[in-house]
Amino acid sequence: MVTPARPHAIELAPTRFWILHVVRAVLFAAVALFITFSRDHSAGLGLTAFGVFALVTGIVIGALSVRMVADRATRRLIIAQAVISIFAGTAALALRETGLGTLLLTVSIWAGMTGLLELYAGYRLFRRSALSRDFLIAGGLTALLAVVFVLVPPDFQQTDGGLNNAPLTLTSSVMAVGVFGAYAAIMAVFLAIGGLSIKWQKADEIASTEESE
Known part of the structure; x- marks a missing residue:
């Protein structure tokens, strides 16, 4: 998951950057599970889930990056992402009753930026x-989410027979919320593997150093 360090590599955080990956993975996993087990995939539910996720992620990751990212320019980029997430999450929660257009616009802008x-x-x-x-x-992956949300047709609706001949309707909001849930699940797995890879790599390097001494 983590590429081998090259000559003149910089160390963003000697032993703790993996924590940022794992914390982000937990937050992504939480929203993915919430969406997966929710029967309501309306735009309001999507705005609420995204709003809480973005707001909490922005606050937590922004605060942690101050202490755990040594490279100044990278830290500023992460803090900028955190600020955008806070604004996007606040807007989504404030406008959660306004419907699908707000969901598509808010998530696409957040994901793009x-x-x-x-x-x-x-x-x-x-x-x-x-x-x-x-x-x-x-x-x-996040930029791709922005592209997908831009391409989601706002007026799509398709009704099938469903289970036991009960009507099952697929709408734009169901698609959008489902796509965001799938994206969150993929990010959770990727970041968890990446974070643990960093931790284990550091542990192996420390062990090798101790053995050489």
């Missing part, structure tokens, strides 16, 4: 840090 910032962080660290690949993949 934070995804591009994370892609830039990965590009900036290319050939200098083992974390570059993690930033690039996470940023790419």
Whole structure:
């Protein structure tokens, strides 16, 4: 998951950056599970789930990055993402009764801005840090979410027979909320593996150093 460090690599956080990955993974997993087990996939539910997720993520990750990211420029990029998340989450919660258009607009803007910032962080660290690949993949997935939300048709509706001939209606809001839940689940798995990989890599390096001494 984490690419090998190259010559002249910079260390974003000697032993603790993996915590940021794992915390983000837990937050993504929480919203993914909430959406998965919720029978209501309305725009209001989507705005509430996204709003709480973005607000909590922005506050927690922004606060943790101050102490756990040593590289100043990368820390600023992460804090910028956190600020955007806080604003997007607050807007989503404040406007949760306004419907599908707000959900599509809010998530697409949030995903586009934070995804591009994370892609830039990965590009900036290319050939200098083992974390570059993690930033690039996470940023790419988030930017892709923005594209998908832009392409979701706002007036889509299709009714099928469903189970036991009970009507099952697929709407734009169901699609949008489902896509966000799937994205959150993928990010949770990716970040959890990435975070644990960093932790185990550090543990192996420490063990190797001790053995050489």
